[in-house]
Amino acid sequence: AQSVTQPDIHITVSEGASLELRCNYSYGATPYLFWYVQSPGQGLQLLLKYFSGDTLVQGIKGFEAEFKRSQSSFNLRKPSVHWSDAAEYFCAVGKPTYNNNDMRFGAGTRLTVKP
Amino acid sequence: DTGVSQDPRHKITKRGQNVTFRCDPISEHNRLYWYRQTLGQGPEFLTYFQNEAQLEKSRLLSDRFSAERPKGSFSTLEIQRTEQGDSAMYLCASSKHGRLARDNEQFFGPGTRLTVL
Numbered sequence: 001a002q003s004v005t006q007p008d009i010h011i012t013v014s015e016g017a018s019l020e021l022r023c024n025y026s027y028g029a030t031p032y033l034f035w036y037v038q039s040p041g042q043g044l045q046l047l048l049k050y051f052s053g054d055t056l057v058q059g060i061k062g063f064e065a066e067f068k069r070s071q072s073s074f075n076l077r078k079p080s081v082h083w084s085d086a087a088e089y090f091c092a093v094g095k096p097t098y099n100n101n102d103m104r105f106g107a108g109t110r111l112t113v114k115p
Numbered sequence: 116d117t118g119v120s121q122d123p124r125h126k127i128t129k130r131g132q133n134v135t136f137r138c139d140p141i142s143e144h145n146r147l148y149w150y151r152q153t154l155g156q157g158p159e160f161l162t163y164f165q166n167e168a169q170l171e172k173s174r175l176l177s178d179r180f181s182a183e184r185p186k187g188s189f190s191t192l193e194i195q196r197t198e199q200g201d202s203a204m205y206l207c208a209s210s211k212h213g214r215l216a217r218d219n220e221q222f223f224g225p226g227t228r229l230t231v232l
Contacts, residue, residue, distance in 0.1 A: 004157075009155075036223075041124075041225070041226075041228075042225055042226075043119070043206060043208075043223035043224050043225045043226055044158070044206070044208075044223040045223070046220060046221075046222075049220070090157045090158070092157070102160065103160065103221070104160075105157030105158050105159070106157050107155065107156050107157050108155070108156070108157050
């Protein structure tokens, strides 16, 4: 079965600084990869997803992620963080099957933005 | 389109009581998923429906849990004889079910936070 590791439980960055959130996955083939964001008391919102093709994926809110097969990683980046980016971020991996009903989430990384 | 909605948003109950949550998916979505999210963890898959058929249940879904989607639209998740360990956020998501899995993005509701005293 696939699995996801987010090594950083909590990250603090200053507003305007760059951000990188780490995600490592385990799966025997090329998986489907996702990044979601969750604000307090809210559901999850999809930031971006990777299925195939270009390994650099652009998402909403200025986020991007790069799929690196050799490192089994799918790290999320943003060049300049805004205070509104403070939230919990989840990486998820899905099987590239027709059903796509089996997504596994990481434990999340909580982002704090300092003024 | 109002997105996925869940009701109630918060529920506090005493141990041993039964609780029921409701999820209304996006109207044209024929797949509906339930997840549980405990503090400090990511969502864990519980079960999913395609139309009214419950196609998969996780081992996390004990006998005290039952989910239904009687008309293929809204769904309910019932927990009987609640335990303190059931305290969590219960998330619902819905998606289309097209030919390509890559097109079947799951849209999440705001969740129901359950506290069992």
